[in-house]
Amino acid sequence: MAAGQIGHGVPPSLSAKVTGSFAYLTIRDRMPTILTKAIDTIHRNKNKFFEEYGEEGINAEKQAISLLSKLRNEVQTDKPLLELMDGLSDTESWNQYMQRQQSQLGDQELVSWFKSPWLYVECYMYRRIQEAIWLNPPINNFDVFNEGKTQSFFESQQAVMALCTYLGDIQKSMEKLSENQMSEYFNKLLQVSLWGNKCDLSISAGQENSQKASPIDSLNSLQSFILVNDSNMVWLTLNSSRRLQGSRKKTADRVDIVLDNAGFELVTDLVLADFLVSSGLARHIHFHGKCFPWFVSDVTANDFQWTIRQTMAANHKWMSKSGYQWQSYLSEGIWSYHDHPFWTQPHEFCDMAADAPDLYATLQEADLVLFKGDLNYRKLTGDRDWGHTVDFCTALRGFEPAPLCSLRTLKANVQVGLQPGQGEKLSTQDPSWMTNGKYAVIQFHGPKLE
Numbered sequence: 001m002a003a004g005q006i007g008h009g010v011p012p013s014l015s016a017k018v019t020g021s022f023a024y025l026t027i028r029d030r031m032p033t034i035l036t037k038a039i040d041t042i043h044r045n046k047n048k049f050f051e052e053y054g055e056e057g058i059n060a061e062k063q064a065i066s067l068l069s070k071l072r073n074e075v076q077t078d079k080p081l082l083e084l085m086d087g088l089s090d091t092e093s094w095n096q097y098m099q100r101q102q103s104q105l106g107d108q109e110l111v112s113w114f115k116s117p118w119l120y121v122e123c124y125m126y127r128r129i130q131e132a133i134w135l136n137p138p139i140n141n142f143d144v145f146n147e148g149k150t151q152s153f154f155e156s157q158q159a160v161m162a163l164c165t166y167l168g169d170i171q172k173s174m175e176k177l178s179e180n181q182m183s184e185y186f187n188k189l190l191q192v193s194l195w196g197n198k199c200d201l202s203i204s205a206g207q208e209n210s211q212k213a214s215p216i217d218s219l220n221s222l223q224s225f226i227l228v229n230d231s232n233m234v235w236l237t238l239n240s241s242r243r244l245q246g247s248r249k250k251t252a253d254r255v256d257i258v259l260d261n262a263g264f265e266l267v268t269d270l271v272l273a274d275f276l277v278s279s280g281l282a283r284h285i286h287f288h289g290k291c292f293p294w295f296v297s298d299v300t301a302n303d304f305q306w307t308i309r310q311t312m313a314a315n316h317k318w319m320s321k322s323g324y325q326w327q328s329y330l331s332e333g334i335w336s337y338h339d340h341p342f343w344t345q346p347h348e349f350c351d352m353a354a355d356a357p358d359l360y361a362t363l364q365e366a367d368l369v370l371f372k373g374d375l376n377y378r379k380l381t382g383d384r385d386w387g388h389t390v391d392f393c394t395a396l397r398g399f400e401p402a403p404l405c406s407l408r409t410l411k412a413n414v415q416v417g418l419q420p421g422q423g424e425k426l427s428t429q430d431p432s433w434m435t436n437g438k439y440a441v442i443q444f445h446g447p448k449l450e
Protein backbone atom coordinates (compact mmCIF):
# COMPACT_ATOMS: atom_id res chain seq x y z
CA MET A 1 0.00 0.00 0.00
CA ALA A 2 1.26 3.45 -0.92
CA ALA A 3 2.68 5.80 1.66
CA GLY A 4 0.30 8.43 2.97
CA GLN A 5 -2.87 6.40 2.39
CA ILE A 6 -5.93 8.30 3.61
CA GLY A 7 -9.47 7.29 4.56
CA HIS A 8 -11.59 4.81 2.52
CA GLY A 9 -8.45 3.27 0.99
CA VAL A 10 -8.02 6.15 -1.43
CA PRO A 11 -4.46 7.51 -1.45
CA PRO A 12 -3.79 11.26 -1.63
CA SER A 13 -3.52 13.17 -4.90
CA LEU A 14 -0.04 13.74 -6.29
CA SER A 15 0.95 17.31 -5.52
CA ALA A 16 3.86 19.74 -5.49
CA LYS A 17 3.65 19.70 -1.69
CA VAL A 18 6.29 16.99 -1.92
CA THR A 19 9.44 19.01 -2.64
CA GLY A 20 11.52 17.47 -5.42
CA SER A 21 8.66 15.27 -6.67
CA PHE A 22 7.85 15.18 -10.39
CA ALA A 23 4.74 17.28 -9.66
CA TYR A 24 6.91 19.83 -7.83
CA LEU A 25 9.45 20.03 -10.67
CA THR A 26 6.68 20.34 -13.25
CA ILE A 27 5.09 23.27 -11.46
CA ARG A 28 8.40 24.90 -10.58
CA ASP A 29 10.12 24.50 -13.94
CA ARG A 30 8.03 23.09 -16.75
CA MET A 31 4.86 25.13 -16.36
CA PRO A 32 6.57 28.55 -16.25
CA THR A 33 8.56 27.51 -19.35
CA ILE A 34 5.35 26.62 -21.17
CA LEU A 35 3.92 30.03 -20.23
CA THR A 36 7.06 31.78 -21.44
CA LYS A 37 6.81 29.95 -24.76
CA ALA A 38 3.15 30.92 -25.10
CA ILE A 39 4.10 34.56 -24.45
CA ASP A 40 6.88 34.39 -27.07
CA THR A 41 4.53 32.86 -29.60
CA ILE A 42 1.97 35.62 -29.16
CA HIS A 43 4.71 38.22 -29.38
CA ARG A 44 6.16 36.68 -32.55
CA ASN A 45 2.72 36.93 -34.16
CA LYS A 46 2.42 40.64 -33.45
CA ASN A 47 2.83 41.64 -37.11
CA LYS A 48 0.25 39.11 -38.20
CA PHE A 49 -2.23 40.52 -35.67
CA PHE A 50 -1.49 44.02 -36.91
CA GLU A 51 -2.00 43.04 -40.54
CA GLU A 52 -5.27 41.31 -39.71
CA TYR A 53 -6.74 43.69 -37.16
CA GLY A 54 -4.65 46.87 -37.05
CA GLU A 55 -4.15 48.66 -33.71
CA GLU A 56 -6.87 46.56 -32.09
CA GLY A 57 -4.83 43.45 -32.79
CA ILE A 58 -1.74 44.98 -31.19
CA ASN A 59 -3.67 46.02 -28.09
CA ALA A 60 -5.12 42.54 -27.72
CA GLU A 61 -1.64 41.05 -28.10
CA LYS A 62 -0.31 43.28 -25.31
CA GLN A 63 -3.23 42.50 -23.03
CA ALA A 64 -2.97 38.76 -23.55
CA ILE A 65 0.78 38.86 -22.87
CA SER A 66 0.22 40.86 -19.72
CA LEU A 67 -2.35 38.35 -18.42
CA LEU A 68 -0.01 35.45 -19.17
CA SER A 69 2.96 37.15 -17.48
CA LYS A 70 0.79 37.75 -14.44
CA LEU A 71 -0.23 34.09 -14.49
CA ARG A 72 3.42 33.00 -14.66
CA ASN A 73 4.16 35.16 -11.66
CA GLU A 74 1.24 33.64 -9.73
CA VAL A 75 2.62 30.15 -10.41
CA GLN A 76 6.17 31.03 -9.48
CA THR A 77 5.20 32.70 -6.20
CA ASP A 78 2.61 30.07 -5.21
CA LYS A 79 -0.27 32.55 -5.13
CA PRO A 80 -3.81 31.39 -4.37
CA LEU A 81 -5.72 30.26 -7.45
CA LEU A 82 -8.20 32.86 -8.73
CA GLU A 83 -11.73 32.47 -9.96
CA LEU A 84 -12.20 32.57 -13.73
CA MET A 85 -13.71 35.82 -14.98
CA ASP A 86 -14.52 35.12 -18.61
CA GLY A 87 -18.14 34.10 -18.13
CA LEU A 88 -18.07 31.20 -20.59
CA SER A 89 -20.16 28.05 -20.42
CA ASP A 90 -17.63 26.17 -18.27
CA THR A 91 -16.58 29.10 -16.06
CA GLU A 92 -19.09 28.37 -13.32
CA SER A 93 -18.11 24.74 -13.16
CA TRP A 94 -14.40 25.65 -12.81
CA ASN A 95 -15.21 28.09 -10.02
CA GLN A 96 -17.31 25.48 -8.25
CA TYR A 97 -14.48 22.98 -8.55
CA MET A 98 -12.23 25.50 -6.84
CA GLN A 99 -14.72 25.71 -3.96
CA ARG A 100 -14.67 21.94 -3.77
CA GLN A 101 -10.87 21.94 -3.55
CA GLN A 102 -11.00 24.70 -0.94
CA SER A 103 -13.41 22.81 1.26
CA GLN A 104 -11.16 19.75 1.10
CA LEU A 105 -8.22 21.86 2.22
CA GLY A 106 -10.06 23.44 5.18
CA ASP A 107 -9.99 27.11 6.28
CA GLN A 108 -6.36 27.14 7.33
CA GLU A 109 -4.91 27.77 3.87
CA LEU A 110 -5.99 28.77 0.37
CA VAL A 111 -5.98 26.61 -2.73
CA SER A 112 -2.63 27.34 -4.40
CA TRP A 113 -0.25 26.04 -7.06
CA PHE A 114 2.12 24.12 -4.81
CA LYS A 115 -0.43 22.98 -2.23
CA SER A 116 -3.33 21.71 -4.32
CA PRO A 117 -3.52 18.52 -6.38
CA TRP A 118 -1.12 18.61 -9.32
CA LEU A 119 -3.78 17.37 -11.75
CA TYR A 120 -6.09 20.21 -10.77
CA VAL A 121 -3.57 23.05 -10.92
CA GLU A 122 -2.01 21.85 -14.16
CA CYS A 123 -5.41 21.68 -15.88
CA TYR A 124 -6.29 25.06 -14.39
CA MET A 125 -3.19 26.62 -15.96
CA TYR A 126 -4.36 25.62 -19.46
CA ARG A 127 -7.82 27.02 -18.76
CA ARG A 128 -6.24 30.30 -17.58
CA ILE A 129 -4.12 30.48 -20.75
CA GLN A 130 -7.35 30.19 -22.68
CA GLU A 131 -8.98 32.86 -20.54
CA ALA A 132 -6.14 35.24 -21.44
CA ILE A 133 -6.87 34.60 -25.13
CA TRP A 134 -10.67 34.61 -24.91
CA LEU A 135 -10.73 37.88 -23.00
CA ASN A 136 -8.88 39.53 -25.85
CA PRO A 137 -10.78 39.83 -29.09
CA PRO A 138 -9.99 40.08 -31.94
CA ILE A 139 -7.20 37.53 -31.30
CA ASN A 140 -9.53 35.32 -29.24
CA ASN A 141 -9.38 32.43 -31.72
CA PHE A 142 -5.60 32.23 -31.67
CA ASP A 143 -4.16 28.82 -30.75
CA VAL A 144 -0.89 29.50 -28.89
CA PHE A 145 0.18 25.91 -29.39
CA ASN A 146 -0.67 25.57 -33.06
CA GLU A 147 2.87 25.99 -34.40
CA GLY A 148 4.25 23.09 -32.36
CA LYS A 149 1.42 20.80 -33.43
CA THR A 150 1.83 21.48 -37.14
CA GLN A 151 5.61 21.19 -36.84
CA SER A 152 5.28 17.80 -35.20
CA PHE A 153 3.10 16.66 -38.11
CA PHE A 154 5.54 17.89 -40.76
CA GLU A 155 8.58 16.45 -38.97
CA SER A 156 7.07 12.99 -39.02
CA GLN A 157 6.17 12.91 -42.72
CA GLN A 158 8.42 9.92 -43.49
CA ALA A 159 6.86 7.87 -40.75
CA VAL A 160 3.35 8.93 -41.78
CA MET A 161 4.00 7.88 -45.39
CA ALA A 162 5.42 4.55 -44.27
CA LEU A 163 2.44 3.95 -42.02
CA CYS A 164 -0.12 4.80 -44.71
CA THR A 165 1.71 2.52 -47.16
CA TYR A 166 1.63 -0.28 -44.59
CA LEU A 167 -2.11 0.25 -44.09
CA GLY A 168 -2.68 0.26 -47.85
CA ASP A 169 -0.82 -3.06 -48.15
CA ILE A 170 -2.95 -4.64 -45.43
CA GLN A 171 -6.12 -3.38 -47.05
CA LYS A 172 -5.15 -4.87 -50.42
CA SER A 173 -5.17 -8.33 -48.90
CA MET A 174 -7.85 -7.79 -46.26
CA GLU A 175 -10.33 -10.27 -47.81
CA LYS A 176 -7.84 -13.13 -47.63
CA LEU A 177 -6.53 -12.58 -44.12
CA SER A 178 -6.75 -15.40 -41.61
CA GLU A 179 -7.94 -14.65 -38.07
CA ASN A 180 -4.32 -14.93 -36.91
CA GLN A 181 -3.00 -12.50 -39.47
CA MET A 182 -5.80 -10.13 -38.64
CA SER A 183 -4.97 -10.22 -34.93
CA GLU A 184 -1.29 -9.75 -35.72
CA TYR A 185 -1.98 -6.60 -37.75
CA PHE A 186 -4.33 -5.37 -35.06
CA ASN A 187 -1.62 -5.78 -32.41
CA LYS A 188 0.91 -3.98 -34.54
CA LEU A 189 -1.32 -1.00 -35.22
CA LEU A 190 -2.40 -0.88 -31.58
CA GLN A 191 1.27 -0.71 -30.60
CA VAL A 192 2.03 1.96 -33.19
CA SER A 193 -0.79 4.03 -31.69
CA LEU A 194 0.62 3.30 -28.22
CA TRP A 195 4.14 4.44 -29.10
CA GLY A 196 2.71 7.39 -31.00
CA ASN A 197 2.17 8.75 -27.49
CA LYS A 198 5.92 8.94 -26.99
CA CYS A 199 6.09 12.68 -27.54
CA ASP A 200 9.71 12.84 -28.66
CA LEU A 201 8.68 11.02 -31.87
CA SER A 202 11.74 8.82 -31.56
CA ILE A 203 9.70 5.90 -32.83
CA SER A 204 9.21 7.66 -36.13
CA ALA A 205 11.81 7.41 -38.78
CA GLY A 206 11.51 11.13 -39.15
CA GLN A 207 15.27 11.46 -38.66
CA GLU A 208 17.27 12.10 -41.78
CA ASN A 209 18.87 9.16 -43.56
CA SER A 210 17.05 6.64 -41.47
CA GLN A 211 16.68 3.26 -43.07
CA LYS A 212 13.84 2.45 -40.75
CA ALA A 213 11.25 4.31 -42.73
CA SER A 214 8.45 2.49 -40.97
CA PRO A 215 7.46 2.82 -37.31
CA ILE A 216 6.38 -0.81 -37.66
CA ASP A 217 10.06 -1.84 -37.74
CA SER A 218 10.68 -0.44 -34.28
CA LEU A 219 7.95 -2.46 -32.60
CA ASN A 220 10.01 -5.56 -31.82
CA SER A 221 12.71 -3.68 -30.01
CA LEU A 222 10.11 -1.75 -28.01
CA GLN A 223 8.19 -4.85 -26.93
CA SER A 224 10.04 -5.32 -23.63
CA PHE A 225 9.20 -1.76 -22.59
CA ILE A 226 5.48 -2.55 -22.47
CA LEU A 227 5.00 -3.16 -18.76
CA VAL A 228 1.39 -4.36 -18.94
CA ASN A 229 0.05 -5.74 -22.18
CA ASP A 230 -3.66 -6.58 -22.15
CA SER A 231 -4.01 -6.35 -25.93
CA ASN A 232 -5.46 -9.84 -26.02
CA MET A 233 -8.40 -8.66 -23.90
CA VAL A 234 -8.94 -5.77 -26.30
CA TRP A 235 -8.94 -8.18 -29.25
CA LEU A 236 -11.38 -10.52 -27.51
CA THR A 237 -13.66 -7.60 -26.65
CA LEU A 238 -13.80 -6.45 -30.25
CA ASN A 239 -14.50 -9.95 -31.47
CA SER A 240 -17.11 -10.76 -28.85
CA SER A 241 -19.14 -7.68 -29.68
CA ARG A 242 -18.88 -8.67 -33.32
CA ARG A 243 -20.34 -12.07 -32.51
CA LEU A 244 -23.15 -10.53 -30.46
CA GLN A 245 -24.16 -8.33 -33.35
CA GLY A 246 -27.72 -8.60 -34.44
CA SER A 247 -28.68 -10.63 -31.41
CA ARG A 248 -28.48 -8.80 -28.10
CA LYS A 249 -26.98 -5.55 -29.28
CA LYS A 250 -29.21 -2.61 -30.05
CA THR A 251 -26.61 -0.26 -31.49
CA ALA A 252 -23.96 -0.89 -34.10
CA ASP A 253 -20.49 -1.82 -32.93
CA ARG A 254 -18.70 1.29 -31.85
CA VAL A 255 -15.20 2.02 -30.67
CA ASP A 256 -14.55 5.36 -29.02
CA ILE A 257 -11.06 6.84 -29.08
CA VAL A 258 -10.36 9.52 -26.50
CA LEU A 259 -7.60 11.31 -28.36
CA ASP A 260 -4.46 12.80 -26.92
CA ASN A 261 -1.86 14.57 -29.06
CA ALA A 262 -1.92 16.05 -32.54
CA GLY A 263 0.98 15.46 -34.92
CA PHE A 264 2.30 11.95 -35.42
CA GLU A 265 0.23 10.46 -32.57
CA LEU A 266 -3.05 11.54 -34.17
CA VAL A 267 -2.04 9.89 -37.45
CA THR A 268 -1.32 6.63 -35.63
CA ASP A 269 -4.81 6.82 -34.10
CA LEU A 270 -6.44 7.49 -37.46
CA VAL A 271 -4.57 4.56 -39.00
CA LEU A 272 -5.72 2.28 -36.18
CA ALA A 273 -9.30 3.55 -36.57
CA ASP A 274 -9.15 2.96 -40.33
CA PHE A 275 -7.96 -0.60 -39.75
CA LEU A 276 -10.76 -1.26 -37.22
CA VAL A 277 -13.37 -0.14 -39.73
CA SER A 278 -11.91 -1.62 -42.91
CA SER A 279 -11.34 -4.99 -41.21
CA GLY A 280 -14.92 -5.09 -39.93
CA LEU A 281 -13.80 -5.14 -36.28
CA ALA A 282 -15.82 -1.97 -35.68
CA ARG A 283 -18.57 -0.25 -37.62
CA HIS A 284 -18.32 3.20 -36.12
CA ILE A 285 -15.57 5.21 -34.51
CA HIS A 286 -16.25 8.17 -32.26
CA PHE A 287 -13.21 10.37 -31.70
CA HIS A 288 -13.19 12.60 -28.63
CA GLY A 289 -11.05 15.73 -28.70
CA LYS A 290 -10.60 18.93 -26.75
CA CYS A 291 -12.77 22.08 -26.98
CA PHE A 292 -9.73 24.36 -26.73
CA PRO A 293 -5.93 24.13 -26.89
CA TRP A 294 -4.83 21.91 -24.03
CA PHE A 295 -1.60 20.49 -22.57
CA VAL A 296 0.38 21.95 -25.49
CA SER A 297 -0.22 19.27 -28.08
CA ASP A 298 -3.74 17.89 -27.57
CA VAL A 299 -6.09 17.55 -30.53
CA THR A 300 -8.82 20.16 -31.08
CA ALA A 301 -11.49 20.03 -33.81
CA ASN A 302 -9.32 22.34 -35.85
CA ASP A 303 -6.24 20.08 -35.54
CA PHE A 304 -8.35 17.06 -36.44
CA GLN A 305 -9.68 18.61 -39.66
CA TRP A 306 -6.33 20.14 -40.53
CA THR A 307 -4.55 16.78 -40.19
CA ILE A 308 -7.01 15.06 -42.50
CA ARG A 309 -6.79 17.86 -45.06
CA GLN A 310 -2.99 17.73 -44.98
CA THR A 311 -3.02 13.97 -45.40
CA MET A 312 -5.35 14.28 -48.41
CA ALA A 313 -3.12 16.93 -49.95
CA ALA A 314 0.11 14.95 -49.54
CA ASN A 315 2.16 14.27 -52.59
CA HIS A 316 2.33 10.58 -51.79
CA LYS A 317 -0.06 8.02 -53.22
CA TRP A 318 -0.84 6.04 -50.07
CA MET A 319 -0.86 8.98 -47.74
CA SER A 320 -3.31 10.97 -49.82
CA LYS A 321 -5.40 7.85 -50.41
CA SER A 322 -5.67 7.43 -46.64
CA GLY A 323 -6.62 11.08 -46.24
CA TYR A 324 -9.45 10.73 -48.80
CA GLN A 325 -10.61 7.54 -47.13
CA TRP A 326 -10.74 9.27 -43.73
CA GLN A 327 -12.64 12.20 -45.17
CA SER A 328 -15.21 9.86 -46.66
CA TYR A 329 -15.58 7.95 -43.37
CA LEU A 330 -16.41 11.31 -41.81
CA SER A 331 -18.90 12.37 -44.45
CA GLU A 332 -20.59 8.97 -44.33
CA GLY A 333 -20.89 9.17 -40.54
CA ILE A 334 -18.74 6.04 -40.05
CA TRP A 335 -16.33 8.25 -38.17
CA SER A 336 -17.35 11.25 -36.11
CA TYR A 337 -15.51 13.82 -34.04
CA HIS A 338 -16.92 14.96 -30.70
CA ASP A 339 -15.86 17.34 -28.01
CA HIS A 340 -17.21 17.88 -24.54
CA PRO A 341 -16.17 20.41 -21.88
CA PHE A 342 -15.47 17.60 -19.41
CA TRP A 343 -12.28 16.62 -21.29
CA THR A 344 -10.89 20.09 -20.53
CA GLN A 345 -11.84 20.07 -16.88
CA PRO A 346 -9.69 18.86 -13.99
CA HIS A 347 -11.93 16.04 -12.74
CA GLU A 348 -10.81 12.50 -12.11
CA PHE A 349 -12.80 10.23 -14.42
CA CYS A 350 -14.50 8.57 -11.45
CA ASP A 351 -16.43 11.86 -11.16
CA MET A 352 -17.73 11.70 -14.72
CA ALA A 353 -20.96 9.84 -13.98
CA ALA A 354 -21.99 12.53 -11.47
CA ASP A 355 -20.43 15.63 -13.05
CA ALA A 356 -20.90 14.93 -16.77
CA PRO A 357 -23.67 12.30 -16.91
CA ASP A 358 -24.35 13.01 -20.60
CA LEU A 359 -20.76 12.18 -21.53
CA TYR A 360 -20.80 9.08 -19.34
CA ALA A 361 -24.00 7.94 -21.05
CA THR A 362 -22.39 8.48 -24.46
CA LEU A 363 -19.40 6.35 -23.53
CA GLN A 364 -21.76 3.65 -22.27
CA GLU A 365 -22.94 3.18 -25.85
CA ALA A 366 -19.46 2.12 -26.96
CA ASP A 367 -18.27 -1.47 -27.13
CA LEU A 368 -14.78 -0.34 -26.29
CA VAL A 369 -13.23 2.97 -25.25
CA LEU A 370 -9.54 3.57 -25.97
CA PHE A 371 -7.95 6.26 -23.80
CA LYS A 372 -4.82 7.69 -25.36
CA GLY A 373 -1.94 9.10 -23.43
CA ASP A 374 -0.59 10.04 -20.09
CA LEU A 375 -3.02 12.69 -18.95
CA ASN A 376 -5.96 10.37 -19.59
CA TYR A 377 -4.19 7.75 -17.47
CA ARG A 378 -3.73 10.27 -14.69
CA LYS A 379 -7.44 11.05 -14.82
CA LEU A 380 -8.41 7.38 -14.99
CA THR A 381 -6.44 6.67 -11.83
CA GLY A 382 -7.22 10.04 -10.23
CA ASP A 383 -3.50 10.98 -10.30
CA ARG A 384 -3.11 9.47 -6.87
CA ASP A 385 -0.28 7.91 -4.97
CA TRP A 386 -1.38 4.32 -5.58
CA GLY A 387 0.91 1.39 -4.90
CA HIS A 388 2.10 -0.22 -8.12
CA THR A 389 0.38 -3.54 -7.43
CA VAL A 390 -3.06 -2.02 -6.83
CA ASP A 391 -5.55 -3.33 -9.41
CA PHE A 392 -6.36 -1.03 -12.33
CA CYS A 393 -10.03 -1.65 -11.45
CA THR A 394 -9.51 -0.37 -7.88
CA ALA A 395 -7.78 2.77 -9.15
CA LEU A 396 -10.66 3.44 -11.56
CA ARG A 397 -12.96 3.77 -8.54
CA GLY A 398 -16.13 2.76 -10.32
CA PHE A 399 -15.40 4.42 -13.66
CA GLU A 400 -16.54 1.69 -16.02
CA PRO A 401 -18.84 3.11 -18.70
CA ALA A 402 -17.77 0.35 -21.12
CA PRO A 403 -14.84 -2.01 -21.59
CA LEU A 404 -11.89 0.36 -21.67
CA CYS A 405 -8.20 0.35 -22.43
CA SER A 406 -5.49 2.87 -21.70
CA LEU A 407 -2.71 3.20 -24.29
CA ARG A 408 -0.12 5.23 -22.50
CA THR A 409 3.59 5.89 -22.38
CA LEU A 410 4.60 6.71 -18.81
CA LYS A 411 5.24 10.43 -18.25
CA ALA A 412 3.91 10.94 -14.72
CA ASN A 413 4.52 9.03 -11.52
CA VAL A 414 1.39 7.01 -11.22
CA GLN A 415 1.33 3.38 -12.32
CA VAL A 416 -0.95 0.62 -11.11
CA GLY A 417 -1.56 -3.00 -12.07
CA LEU A 418 2.05 -4.18 -11.98
CA GLN A 419 3.26 -7.56 -10.75
CA PRO A 420 4.71 -7.74 -7.22
CA GLY A 421 8.34 -6.60 -7.39
CA GLN A 422 8.05 -5.20 -10.95
CA GLY A 423 8.01 -1.55 -9.83
CA GLU A 424 10.91 -2.08 -7.41
CA LYS A 425 12.97 -3.78 -10.11
CA LEU A 426 12.32 -0.94 -12.55
CA SER A 427 13.25 1.64 -9.90
CA THR A 428 16.62 -0.01 -9.49
CA GLN A 429 17.26 -0.42 -13.22
CA ASP A 430 15.98 2.96 -14.36
CA PRO A 431 15.05 5.37 -11.55
CA SER A 432 13.06 7.67 -13.84
CA TRP A 433 11.05 4.85 -15.46
CA MET A 434 7.73 6.48 -14.58
CA THR A 435 8.47 9.80 -16.21
CA ASN A 436 10.98 9.32 -19.04
CA GLY A 437 8.48 8.14 -21.66
CA LYS A 438 10.49 4.97 -22.38
CA TYR A 439 7.91 2.61 -20.93
CA ALA A 440 4.28 2.03 -21.80
CA VAL A 441 1.14 0.13 -20.86
CA ILE A 442 -1.81 -1.34 -22.73
CA GLN A 443 -4.07 -1.65 -19.73
CA PHE A 444 -7.59 -3.02 -20.02
CA HIS A 445 -10.60 -3.07 -17.74
CA GLY A 446 -13.81 -4.83 -18.63
CA PRO A 447 -15.48 -8.22 -18.53
CA LYS A 448 -12.90 -10.98 -18.71
CA LEU A 449 -13.48 -12.97 -21.90
CA GLU A 450 -11.96 -16.25 -23.02
Ligand SMILES: O=P(O)(O)OC[C@@]1(O)O[C@H](CO)[C@@H](O)[C@@H]1O
Nearest residue numbers: 026260261373374375376411412
Ligand atom coordinates in the same frame (compact mmCIF):
# COMPACT_ATOMS: atom_id res chain seq x y z
O1 LIG B 1 -1.14 13.18 -22.00
P1 LIG B 1 0.20 13.21 -22.67
O2 LIG B 1 0.23 14.11 -23.86
O3 LIG B 1 0.70 11.83 -22.97
O4 LIG B 1 1.23 13.82 -21.63
C1 LIG B 1 0.94 14.97 -20.90
C2 LIG B 1 2.12 15.37 -20.10
O5 LIG B 1 3.19 15.74 -20.95
O6 LIG B 1 1.76 16.46 -19.31
C3 LIG B 1 2.03 16.22 -17.94
C4 LIG B 1 3.24 16.92 -17.46
O7 LIG B 1 3.20 18.27 -17.67
C5 LIG B 1 2.20 14.75 -17.78
O8 LIG B 1 0.99 14.19 -17.44
C6 LIG B 1 2.58 14.25 -19.14
O9 LIG B 1 3.94 14.12 -19.13
Ligand SMILES: [Mn+2]
Nearest residue numbers: 260261295298
Ligand atom coordinates in the same frame (compact mmCIF):
# COMPACT_ATOMS: atom_id res chain seq x y z
MN1 LIG C 1 -1.35 15.44 -24.49
